[in-house]
Amino acid sequence: EEAVATYKQRWQIETCFRxxxxxxxxxxDTHxxxxxxxxxxxxxxxxALAWAYLVGEHKDINVKTIRILKHGKRAKSLIKYGLEEIANVLLRPLYKPKFDVFKFLSCT
Known part of the structure; x- marks a missing residue:
């Protein structure tokens, strides 16, 4: 059980690095x-990583759940999901978000 718990922690770190x-x-790419x-x-x-994670988690729970693939894993990570939402808000002037992505940058 301890090995499984350790591996789960390691996998979270690997996901962060990826x-x-x-x-x-x-x-x-910055060199x-x-x-x-x-x-x-x-x-x-x-x-930015923490922001994307929080936005992705909020969207997954409250707006639209990420699709689960046949093998039981999400189709995309919470970070990628959040990053896509943030990019839509910043880069698409006509995009109408269902929640304020900037509220996750505030401590209040």
Whole structure:
């Protein structure tokens, strides 16, 4: 049981790294070398990652559930789902969101 719990934690970390590297944030494409710039970028990406996760989770629970595939996993991650919603709000002026994605950036 302990091994399964540990693996679940590891899988969450791997999912986070995948999101940062190739599933929307593409952090490696910056080719930054300066450690201070990398640190600032990583901090910003962590904030964006948390924002996307919260938006995706809210949309999954309250607006439209992510489709479950035959093998039992979601068709897309909560992060990807949230990132798509944020992109729609920011990039499509005529898009009418069902909730305010910016409220997740506030601590209040």
């Amino acid at each position: 999101a940062m590297k190739s599933s929307g944030f593409n952090i490696e 930054l070398l300066d450690i201070d710039r990398i640190a600032r970028l990583t901090a910003m990406v962590c904030i």
